[in-house]
Amino acid sequence: MPAWRSFARPAIIVVGLVLAAYVLSRIPLTIEVFAIATLIAYGVNPLIRVLSTRVPRPAAIALVYGGFVLALLVLAIIVIPTTVEQVQSLFANSGTYLSATEAFIDREQAWLNHRFGGHVLAPQLSKLESSLLNQMSSAVQSGVSRLGAAVVSAATAVVVGLTAILLSYYFLVNAHYIRRSFLSLFPPSGQTRAELFLQEIQRVFSGFVGGQIILCAFCGILTFIGLLIIHSQFAVLLAVVTGVLYAIPYLGVAAALLLGALLGLLQGWPTALWTVIIIFVVTRIADTFLVPKVMAESVGVSPMAIIFAVFAGGELFGLWGLVLAIPVAALCKSLWVVWGYPWLTGKDPPPEASAQGQG
Secondary structure, three states, X not given: OOHHHHHHHHHHHHHHHHHHHHHHHOOHHHHHHHHHHHHHHHHHHHHHHHHHOOOOHHHHHHHHHHHHHHHHHHHHHHHHHHHHHHHHHHHHOHHHHHHHHHHHHHHHHHHHHHHHOOOOOOHHHHHHHHHHHHHHHHHHHHHHHOHHHHHHHHHHHHHHHHHHHHHHHHHHHOHHHHHHHHHHOXXXXXXXXXXXXXXXXXXXXXXXXXXXXXXXXXXXXHHHHHHHHOOOOOHHHHHHHHHHHOOOOOHHHHHHHHHHHHHHHOOOHHHHHHHXXXXXXXXXXXXXXXXXXXXXXXXXXXXXXXXXHHHHHHHHHHHHHHXXXXXXXXXHHHHHHHHHHHHHHOOOOOHHHHHHHHO
């Protein structure tokens, strides 16, 4: 082989990857739809395989997606209207909440002055209190002004989700042809490695998606039950938020705890404390007892890589980027293990990759 060919092939591959990355960066919404559709398809495929042992595969797919439609109807009829109502109530009563906060601060200041005699609190604290309340009022007004944009964003997310569900149905119905088309992109000598890549992706994504659905549902339902017991006014809202945010590594639970504390304070310190305790206990139970069981097929990505992926995904793609950070990181690792490592070292993929792919 001429020497120039040994350099031309890697150069062409690198240029092709750069161009592909540029094109993909220009169509982020399309990437989101296809990524979510792929995750859904991989996530429900194990259930479809089990049902296919009893009924034909098309019927199994129809049964699973019938369950999807039923779940969406429940969300549309019960959960979403209640959540929207609670959010509207929060903004509608924001003035009352700010007045109550100001009255609480004044009472505590008066108690301290009376308890210790004289004006033990510096006058600057009164200015600080006034500034804090002004900032809170501005934040509430800003939130109200941005509510329309938030509704539009939520509607966009719903459209993306519905489109992804329909696309995932197409993926499953035509799985055999898609798989064959993917393998046909490789020469015969490379199809074995391409098959290994597909097996590795199926192993990682199936375990991850199915596990996340179970974990998020567990956190949402138990949070809702706990908040009902303490008569929280925002039980549905906080349950939905906790269930969704649990899918975001590291940042999600912290955000749920903070929001729970803020909304709980609107009903008083005891409610805020119990709200934080409930969310913390529920998420810790999920972390300690459920994650090792339902996430048995680990994505095998280091914590540092996950943290980087979460921040990068959130900056590039918003909420969907946060949710999809771990599976995308796992995809990148699979690409490296199956193709990147052998290309750079001239060796076969690591033995553990082959063993996991066959498993």
